[in-house]
Amino acid sequence: MTKIEGVMQQIKAQILQRQLTAGARIPSVRQYALQHGCSVSTVVEAYARLVSAGILESRIGAGYFICPPSIASALLSEHTIEYRREVDPLWISRQSLDAPAHMLKPGCGWLPKEWMPEQALRKALKMAAKADSSLLLDYSIPHGHVELRRYIARKREVCDIMLTLKQILVSDSATQSIDLIFRHLLKAGDTVIIDDPCYFNFRALIQAHGLNCIAVPFGKNGPEIEAFKQAMHYQPKLYLTNSGIHNPTGAVLSMQTAFEIAKIAEKNGLYIIEDEIFSDFEYVPAPRYLTLLGLKQVIQIGSFTKTLSAAIRCGYIIAQEEMIDQLIDLNIATHFNTSHLNAEIIYQALIDSSYLRHIEWLKKQLQKTMSETVKKLAVLGIYPVILPKAGIFLWCQLPVHIDAAKLSQLCLDKGIILAPGNSFSQSKNAAQFIRFNAAQCIDKKVFDVLAAALNELHLRAAV
Template sequence: MTAEAAVWPLLAIDRKGRGSLVDQIVGTISTMVNERQLGAGTKMPSVRQFAKCNGVSTYTVVEAYERLHQLGLLSSRRGSGFFVARGLPQAPSAPVANQPGLHSEIDALAPELYSGQAEALPVGAGWLPPEWYGENTILDAVRHAMKIPASRLRGYGHPLGFPALRQHLAATLSGELFAVEPDQILLTNGATHAFDLVLRTLTRPGDVVLVEDPGYSNLLSLVRHHGCIPVGIARSEAGLDMEELARQAALLHPKLMFVNTVLQNPLGTSLSHAQAHRLLALAEQFDFWLVEDDIYRELALPSEASLAAMDGLRRVIRVGSFSKTLSPVLRVGSLCASHSLVPELLRVKMVAGLTTSEINERAVFHATGTRGYRRMVERLTSQLEEARERTLEALDGVGLRPLARPRGGMFVSAGWSEAAPGRTGRAIADAALRAGILLAPGEFFTQRPQDTGRQGIWFRFNAAYAANPQLLDFLRDVLRTRR
């Protein structure tokens, strides 16, 4: 045992207690920090040293350190490890839950970011105004779908999903991206259902799962729900931090990684072809799956990189959705995978919830099969381009700078480079809710403490709503109080 490990106190871990080992470690270290038993700047033992000293797995220590980092109690220095953070916040002394709560007004209304029922201006939401989707096309498709033959009302539908839609999707993908057969496509209740099926099928509690940071907000909770350990890989305008990815993959042996290749949420950027090739090489070298979140593909340029096309679905699982080009209410997504993997994904789908809605899938089939669908998508792309430019200009006028210049899509992430003392994105979002504005603060998308991070306070803005005078007036007021 090293000298550093020898002076580290053994923690009173109750292996028969109700709290998980991670909860106990986080709670105990939180108490030690707040009671100044561990002073600011104290170097923590390495993951392996802590694990050996306390008789726990390295995976347990990784998750505990990550949570303490999220709480602002620990900071990390590249190549040096973890340290007790300076300027400590008041952290809870009791064990924390699996996912640290937001404990603010925005907690209660966070579901409204997905429901579409809130009265607040949906600046932080992930849907577009209904009139942008081509209401007539969608309503006609729904009416057509409701004419389902009576004989189809007796069963649950095809386990893989409505055959005609799978055939149409296979033909479209084969013509535009990569060769795929209908029986390699599994239809789901949206992209999040697809992510859930992948996690259920390929991971076990304790597995490390790599995610982008910042990245899709719901994914972190989903990964933790399955007992896996999410490890963030930095994503910026330049793409993924490939050196960090290589280090984490070598150290932690991840089971899989979720990546938004094109028009990433929340940055709106795309990976270059060179980065996509490097990512595939690392996945091959360290033997982990890549789950390509490809739901924004139709809004992107045809020349953008595709992991599924480069890999041929050997170790890439491609997730698609129609929520961004038709309507999120239809809840139709898709999984494309290798012939060998689809049967197991299908088994898990049936065990977890049987088949998906054939009526919804018929509606999507009729909508995407019309001559006007492609024109509708082109019109939508043009509207979004104009809206993004207006948003960038409007936000610049109230002092917010983009984290990255979007290459397309729905979102602009922007904020102030320096955090004002005592102010966080979460607090500003709470105030926005009281003012009738639904904001999505950076805390929703990152595992790193936002107010101490290098990017300051930032928000994800939906370009369709962000140039609204109500929002801009609110942000001006916030800017004045920061000075």
């Protein structure tokens, strides 16, 4: 914290503690500087910022005053959240994103911030602060950050995928990538295939586009082939899935299944969107549809949210050059441009020599936490359906008679946000399932609250 921020914090704290109330005059710049032993220029800047922020007002010739309550009280009012809704595809997102800092989030889809490469990002930000001015000020070229695209192309070579830079579009996020592709390829009423269960936000996105969807059961080797074949009767346009590590099940596509699905897709001209978002957690890369079918039918998307930062939005789309060109038109119409600075920060953090070490550390850490979490859940009678080889998720079955939605509501009241199974399930046959994020299950309180809530539900069932 700089000295200027120190002064700002002190005044804000006094307002929050009601030592300073609306209309109160605060010390002059000179007085404040004298009283707190800081320089006049520090206080001038701090006051000026508090004026800009609407916390102080300056009356000419009279000094500085605390603003009326309408503004100042807003300082206090933000973090009281009353958010109740049915368990729908957006339930987990809204709960997790709105949650005050003290709540625990074994249901959320991201890593704790202590696990993220904070120093590498700070370094990248410092570099950005000194970067060429066009990185700070100008729009990006429509395809996005050149070096980041080269990095993305390079990474694909491991899977025998050779890309040109014009087959890559830098976007704002994995979600926005899918959204753009949906807008380009589909219209309301079209049919798509998703996995059952699948990432809940895929379902929210499909709802937002007014699409019909067929959910194909997803087992430990991938989608059920027979059901996938049956789904072709409905003439689906597109299949949306995770590549590498599946969310929420943690399962990995087998080569045989990949081959069978690829053949069906090829025969039926079905597009496949592969979401690469968890690919950095893989030990051994699972088969990719892109390797089998190429860019004629497969589009890869992803982001850096899971391993670098959720605060710096940056994603990508890999598709044929012509499709990328059309997606750019759509991106200009609906977003105009993608954040050039974000791409630069992400790129610098990715090529920092610490990044690969960080990923190795993360993977080990996850493996350890995963096996500890499995043990702790077993004590409560909660068992994973699959023991994942990698990743962050455990897809678990609850004890008989326990409904995941009820359990989640009970736990929410005790400050724990869970991820009930039906948020992930189009067929709603996952009422007895729940997804745990192992990295968010370190705190003993998660299991204490779970135990108490399970007890209460067992008692209710017994009555």
